[in-house]
Amino acid sequence: MADYRIRFSDPNDPLAVFQYDTEITGTQFNNRLQGTNSSDLIRGGAGNDTLLGGNGNDILIGIGNYNETDRDVLTGGGGVDIYVAGNGEANFYNNPTGDAIITDYNSSETIVINGDRELRFAAKSVANVGTSSPDLIISAGNLSQVIIQDFGSTNNLNFFKTDYEGENDLGGVFLV
Ligand SMILES: [Ca+2]
Ligand SMILES: [Ca+2]
Ligand SMILES: [Ca+2]
Numbered sequence: 001m002a003d004y005r006i007r008f009s010d011p012n013d014p015l016a017v018f019q020y021d022t023e024i025t026g027t028q029f030n031n032r033l034q035g036t037n038s039s040d041l042i043r044g045g046a047g048n049d050t051l052l053g054g055n056g057n058d059i060l061i062g063i064g065n066y067n068e069t070d071r072d073v074l075t076g077g078g079g080v081d082i083y084v085a086g087n088g089e090a091n092f093y094n095n096p097t098g099d100a101i102i103t104d105y106n107s108s109e110t111i112v113i114n115g116d117r118e119l120r121f122a123a124k125s126v127a128n129v130g131t132s133s134p135d136l137i138i139s140a141g142n143l144s145q146v147i148i149q150d151f152g153s154t155n156n157l158n159f160f161k162t163d164y165e166g167e168n169d170l171g172g173v174f175l176v
Contacts, residue, residue: 063092
């Protein structure tokens with residue numbers, strides 16, 4: 001069992017710690033990475049990657065370096081999964097054309113994005129994300145970070161709890 005730690009923007013805040021059993025890392029090219037039946041930390045690296053967590057509570061990180069134009073597809077599978085699109089240092093998708101598509105998000109899971117910028121939530125249809133159901137785009141400032149597939153009703157915004165400049169001053173945002 002190993003720890004994955006997320007640093008928030010305020011160095012006085014505690015690190016968020018998530019545990020996993022197996023680490024799987026892609027290359028700089030487009031990868032399709034399949035997790036195990038246990039808890040995985042899957043990193044796509046550069047390229048347009050498809051990450052499949054499978055069973056277990058997985059941590060999915062599509063990106064390699066910041067400021068990439070990747071479009072990654074993250075599927076958590078069974079378990080309660082964590083999708084990481086930023087930390088206290090940066091938005092991982094720090095380019096207008098890059099983002100992560102989460103295909104099977106449910107409201108018990110966690111999405112972590114950077115909270116340094118004003119966050120604007122928008123729900124609208126995205127033609128190139130699978131089905132005809134509207135998808136939810138989560139942006140940090142003017143940068144789209146995460147697209148939650150088929151989760152686009154504005155009613156779903158009520159599910160989201162942010163801590164941007166909140167009482168805990170996390171500098172990261174958890175949507176739960
Ligand atoms: Ca890759
Ligand atoms: Ca897994
Ligand atoms: Ca999983």
